Structure formats: C-alpha cells, structure tokens
Amino acid sequence: MSNEWPLWEVFIRGQHGLSHRHVGSLHAPDAEMAIKNARDVYTRRNEGVSIWVVEARHIAATAPGEKGPLFEPSESKVYRHPTFFDIPEEVGHM
Amino acid sequence: MYAQMIKTARSGVKTREEMTEQEREFQDKIDNDIKIEPRDWMPDDYRATLIRQIGQHAHSEVVGQLPEGNWITRAPTLERKAILLAKVQDEAGHGLYLYSAAETLGESRDELIRLLHEGRMKYSSIFNYPTLNWADIGAVGWLVDGAAIVNQVALQRTSYGPYSRAMIRICKEESFHARQGYHAIMKMAFGTPEQKRQAQDAVNRLWFPAIMMFGPNDSASTHSEQSMAWKIKVKSNDELRQQFVDQTVPQIEYLGLDLPDPGIKWNEERGHYDFSDPDWSEFFDVIKGNGPCNVDRMTARRKAWDDGQWVRDGLLEHARKKAARKVAAE
Amino acid sequence: MTRDEALFEFLLRLGDNTLILGHRVSEWCGHAPVLEEDIALANTALDLIGQTQMWLGLAAEVEGKGRDADKLAFLRDAWDFRNLLLVEMPNGDFGQTLMRQFLFDAWHSVLLGRLMTSSDERVAAIAAKASKEVTYHLERSADTVVGLGDGTEESHARMQAALDYLWPYVGEMFRSDPVDAEMVAAGIAPDPASLREEFDGIVSRVLTEATLEIPASSFGHKGGKDGSFHTEHLGHLLSTMQWLQRAYPGCEW
Numbered sequence: 001m002s003n004e005w006p007l008w009e010v011f012i013r014g015q016h017g018l019s020h021r022h023v024g025s026l027h028a029p030d031a032e033m034a035i036k037n038a039r040d041v042y043t044r045r046n047e048g049v050s051i052w053v054v055e056a057r058h059i060a061a062t063a064p065g066e067k068g069p070l071f072e073p074s075e076s077k078v079y080r081h082p083t084f085f086d087i088p089e090e091v092g093h094m
Numbered sequence: 095m096y097a098q099m100i101k102t103a104r105s106g107v108k109t110r111e112e113m114t115e116q117e118r119e120f121q122d123k124i125d126n127d128i129k130i131e132p133r134d135w136m137p138d139d140y141r142a143t144l145i146r147q148i149g150q151h152a153h154s155e156v157v158g159q160l161p162e163g164n165w166i167t168r169a170p171t172l173e174r175k176a177i178l179l180a181k182v183q184d185e186a187g188h189g190l191y192l193y194s195a196a197e198t199l200g201e202s203r204d205e206l207i208r209l210l211h212e213g214r215m216k217y218s219s220i221f222n223y224p225t226l227n228w229a230d231i232g233a234v235g236w237l238v239d240g241a242a243i244v245n246q247v248a249l250q251r252t253s254y255g256p257y258s259r260a261m262i263r264i265c266k267e268e269s270f271h272a273r274q275g276y277h278a279i280m281k282m283a284f285g286t287p288e289q290k291r292q293a294q295d296a297v298n299r300l301w302f303p304a305i306m307m308f309g310p311n312d313s314a315s316t317h318s319e320q321s322m323a324w325k326i327k328v329k330s331n332d333e334l335r336q337q338f339v340d341q342t343v344p345q346i347e348y349l350g351l352d353l354p355d356p357g358i359k360w361n362e363e364r365g366h367y368d369f370s371d372p373d374w375s376e377f378f379d380v381i382k383g384n385g386p387c388n389v390d391r392m393t394a395r396r397k398a399w400d401d402g403q404w405v406r407d408g409l410l411e412h413a414r415k416k417a418a419r420k421v422a423a424e
Numbered sequence: 425m426t427r428d429e430a431l432f433e434f435l436l437r438l439g440d441n442t443l444i445l446g447h448r449v450s451e452w453c454g455h456a457p458v459l460e461e462d463i464a465l466a467n468t469a470l471d472l473i474g475q476t477q478m479w480l481g482l483a484a485e486v487e488g489k490g491r492d493a494d495k496l497a498f499l500r501d502a503w504d505f506r507n508l509l510l511v512e513m514p515n516g517d518f519g520q521t522l523m524r525q526f527l528f529d530a531w532h533s534v535l536l537g538r539l540m541t542s543s544d545e546r547v548a549a550i551a552a553k554a555s556k557e558v559t560y561h562l563e564r565s566a567d568t569v570v571g572l573g574d575g576t577e578e579s580h581a582r583m584q585a586a587l588d589y590l591w592p593y594v595g596e597m598f599r600s601d602p603v604d605a606e607m608v609a610a611g612i613a614p615d616p617a618s619l620r621e622e623f624d625g626i627v628s629r630v631l632t633e634a635t636l637e638i639p640a641s642s643f644g645h646k647g648g649k650d651g652s653f654h655t656e657h658l659g660h661l662l663s664t665m666q667w668l669q670r671a672y673p674g675c676e677w
Contacts, residue, residue: 027203029410030413030416064131
C-alpha cells in the first residue's frame, strides 16, 4: 500500500456572495487535515472566507473528446442570453 | 533558471509532414495559444519534458528554502525575522503549487522527491551557493528572485495550463520577494561602513551565480528548440539574461555599490548593457554536484524527509483507523 | 514594586513566551516532514512573532525608558528573560515540537480568553487579536497530537516520550508570585492557578483521544517566568538570535 498522503483539490470562497473557486491541490491524510492544510497553504494572504476540499479521485470530469457534443449545442441557443433581445430604450433598464 | 538545462525528451523538432494527425492538431493548439490541459492528448515527449521541467522547478523552490532559511534564526529585528520567514514560507508554497502541477501529468510528488533524493533530478544551480552574511538575504531576494521573476513572468504564457496557472500565482507572490530583498540591502548599503561592506560582498559573490541561473548561452544550449516550439520555454536564455542585466545594473548603481563585473558597460548601439560572460566551467561543476553547498543541501533535504517518515506514516495510519471506526459505527 | 513595574514584568512574560517559542518553531522552516506542515509551522511562528511585537511593544511603552520591542528582544541577557522554561526546550523531533506546542497552546488559549476581559484595555485588545490566532494553533496542534498518538506504534511511542519529557515543565504555568498577585489585584490578569482546571480539561480530553498517558509525577521545574533559573538551552538560542545586534551595535536593519 502506498504511504503517500492522498491528493485533495481545494476550493475557496474569496468573498461572501461569490462561488467557491478551485485554487489548487495539496496532500493530507484525511479531510479534516486537508481543510487545515488548505487554510495554511491557500489563505496566507487573506484570500478566503470558506474552504471546500474534495479528494481528487472523487472528482468526475468530462473527457476532452466530448467537448464538442457537450458544449457546442448551447452555442446555438443565443436566445438564452439577455442581449439577444432588443428592448426599446424608453422602457428603461431591464 | 529554476529549471536549467532541461533535456527535451526528443531530439530535433518534427516538421509538419513528419507529424501524425494528432500531433498536428496538438501543435496547432499551441500555435494558437490554446492551453493544453491535463486530460488532453499530448505527445509522450511533451509530457516527459514537462515533468522534468516542472519537477526541477519545484525542487528548486524547496531546496531554495535552505540558503535563506539559514538566516531566519539570526534575523536582526522582529520585523526582518517575520518578513524573511514569510518569504521562505512562500517558497515552500511555490514548491507545493509546482509539485501539484507536475502531479496533473501523472507523476506523484513522492516519486519526484525520491528522484531528487537519489540524485536523478536536479534543482537550480544558484541554491548551491552559501549565504554568508546578512546582506546575502537582501541580495538573494533582490537578485535571485529578481532573476527568477524575469523567467517566470515569461512562463505565465507557457502552453501547459496547470503550469501556467501556477506561474501566475507564483508571480503575484514573488514581487513581494524582490522588493523586500532590495529594501533589506538598501538598509545595508546606506548603513554603517561595516554594513556597506557586507552589501558589496554579497553583490560580488552572487552576481555571476545569478546570471548563470538563466543557463548556458543560446549558442551552447542544445535543448531549446523543441521546448520553444512547444511553448514550454518562451524566451531564450540570452534574451532573459540580458533583460535581467538591463534592469539590475541601475539598481546596483542606486545603492552606490561597485559593479561586480568590470565588463558592465552601457552599449549605446545595442541599447543594452554589455557584461562579461560568467565562468561556465564553474556552472557545469555546480550542476555536476561540485558547488560549495551541493552536498549540504541534499543532506538537509534527505534528513528532513527521512526524519519525517514516521510522522507521515503516523498521521496516515490514524486517518485509516478513524475511517475504519466510522465504517464500523455505521 | 509599583503597579507599572509589575505590569512591565507581566508583559515581558507574555512577550518572551511568544518570542522564544516563535523562534523555536521558525527553526523548522525548510526541514518539516512534509511541505504542508512546513507551511503550517511557519504560520504559527509568524503569529507568535507578531504577538511578540505587540506584547514587547507595550512592555517598552509601560517601562517608559526609550526601549522598544526590538531592544527588549535582542539586547537583554538570559537572566532578564521571563519566558516559561517549556518554550525554551529544544525542538527535538517533530513529535516533541508538536507536544510542546500543544501544551503551550492549551494554556495560552485559556489565559488569552481571560485577558480579553482585562481591566487594562491595551492588554484586552492584544489578547483579543492573539486569541483568534491561538484558537487555531490549539486546534491544529491538538489534532496532530491525537493523530500521532493514535497512529503507528512508533508514532505513539515517540509522542509518549515527548509527553514524559515535557510534562515536568507544565507546572510552572500555574505558579503564582508577587507579580501575579499585583496583576490580580489590579484586575489586569487572572491568578495563574485559576487556569488549571480548564487546562486540565483540554489536555485530558486530547491526550485520552491520543491514547497517551499523563505521567503520574506532579514534580515541576521552575525559574523561567521569574528569570531565576533558566535552562542551558536559552543561552544558545539567544546567542544565535541576538548575534547581529550584538556584533554590529547601533545599526539600522
């Protein structure tokens, strides 16, 4: 059995109101220590208000080859974006 | 640089005709500045070269803690102690970010560390020089980190996504390093005659090792072509070295110190400073393990790792026990 | 002893504890078992150095003789230091360092909690800032003591050895003397003895979880907080720490 500490991915909420963002990885023996290590490694310059960690092997991801089928269909649905609709200026801010 | 003399895993650059379809698509992405991400297809040689380069860069950060760490317990004021400790701690952080980037290529941190400890991977030549007086701490931050920044700013544009992102994060933190270094040596250069003597001594000793950090002259550098084509390397050794010399010479003059190289002269025609070539035989000696501190640096790193084995094992074993107890309770 | 003289002594005790321990912990930088621990230890040391600047800064102000925090840190000899013996003990292995940290953090966190209601607002303000930092130190050192105590056979044995070695230095934290009595009378600080119950609660909970045994002997070394009897270790620490200031007096750095 390998004795390397597992790899964790770290997500930090930079300010109240923002989403957690991936900031990097680290090693830790368990989740509790991973959170503490994340605090010590990734918030040295006051960067966060909340930390998530997840063991890297638990992350499921899209395969690079699927990029076309997964993401391109939404490119043609321009009506989902607010700028698609011309609203007369007199109506005011919307 | 922090990654010097990186041997590209293959020799010579393939022409488009020699490339497979996949390789052509890959090269197109690089040419169009589309970043390569961990799960994207990449040539084996690209992966191998990157692991070597990022690994060496990471090792340099961690070994680089030692020469400056040498003065943490002797820092002359509480504020200097805090600044230096924070700075050396940042180097550990940079090592960590870079090992993480290498890990996305499928090489574990422990494996890279093993290769370093077995002498099968290298770190930057600069960290095999000693820090002998307090002004060295200023000079290292200013000259060594200054040289590193020149390279790392260029590397923010490197083709491999995780490496590029690590560089961006590191560059943000590094500018603090160069500035604190210059601030520290300013105090020395403008201080008592004894302090000024230390500052001059530091600059004299560290100048050539610092400009050697960029690696051999382009004419003697055999591994660059493929790395440039892959945008693993973004500017040539000589280009970066010149940039560093140009920005640093006026900073030495501002301190009122003698220039460490009588060959330094402004060249109106080139619009750059001329300077003497360092003694490259010394550089190759250091790379081969014969620098003033090679043996001490590696001994210190191996000792830290070996002494820490029981700690890493102990905490991991506790995590396993805890997980097992949790399962048993459910 | 006037009240201000007592307060000066008391502030030196606080500042010297954090100065000496911060120095000890900073010795690890570049040599820890794993990068994550290296970074975490440096954070602890940085917090302690910052607290030193505040405590010794206030001490110098109370003394009113034109000294500052740096002069107090770098230009006093060993007998003028007022730190607990515990914090000058050598780092030893990582286990000994973390055990020392845990025992200190447990006491420090209880003390700072009380100092936050000090009648001296300056003391209360520093304690409030330091208390947040120390709460985290305690969480981290306690977790590590538990992890290593309840880890492998080797890590358990090393942690028990560290506890056995350091336990005789715990008692000094709870001894009262005239300086403390003066602080209690002024409402500035609690009686050291009154911190023991809460300390024992934390320590016995954590050490039980760590499967470690508190040594039976209640013998305690003393002489650090009044400066009468430091260990040999302090002189060596100071000769390193103060060397530049001593070799090149009167310089600006």
